[in-house]
Amino acid sequence: MIKLVLFDAVGVLFPLNKVVGDDLSAAFNLSETQLKHMWDELYPDYTIGKLSTEQFLDRFAEIYNLPREKVTESVFLESFLRALTPMPGMQELLQKLHKAGVRMAMLSDTTPMFAYVRRNWIFSEFFDHIFLSFEIGHKKPDKAAFQAVIDHYQLQPNEFFFVDDNEQNVVAAQHLGLQAVQFTTAETLAQKLAQVQVLES
DSSP states (O other): OOOEEEEOSBTTTBOOOSHHHHHHHHHHTOOHHHHHHIIIIIHHHHHTTSSOHHHHHHHHHHHTTOOGGGOOHHHHHHHHHHHOOOOTTHHHHHHHHHHTTOOEEEEEOOOHHHHHHHHHSTTGGGOSEEEEHHHHTOOTTSHHHHHHHHHHHTOOGGGEEEEESOHHHHHHHHHTTOEEEEOOOHHHHHHHHHHTTSSOO
16 A cells, blocks of 8 residues: 655656756857766765755856855745756656545755745645755665655555656666656656556546
8 A cells, every 4th residue: 555655856756858958058158068077976976965055056156257245045045946947747746646635745855055945835835845955865776865764754665656867777766666657747647547546536
């Protein structure tokens, strides 16, 4: 029996898009290729708490030879807020789950700058708990990220139903014993939730 539905954020609750990358390119006159270094080398350490926000901004300014006073948290945060648009159908599905008394949580790979947004976004009210990678020190598909959720709830792995758009994360969860599916659309997810008797078909 499923006792908790665990959601990824990007690609499930809201779509992956290029808003932040485009905004940073415009703000600092950087190409997509130049920004790739930030996403691939700098951002991952920030995501798991190895860098503080100040350290991340310092490194960003240093890497791209930018005046530090121009590299502010607000530049990133305002862009991230613009990027948040609900995935079609997901708000309605979460409302339906909530009304049915289904316990839900979020497991999100994110950073201190965006933690406030994750916790105070329109969907946050539906979640019993929000697990953020920089706080737990691990991000998906690291099994320790899932273990943090399992330990928190003291449930058996097969009592979780995990939803993520990334196949690698889904497979990692399945290897730990969680029931997990790859997200495509809200409609398809509702059907899968009905199959495991979380929702009525």
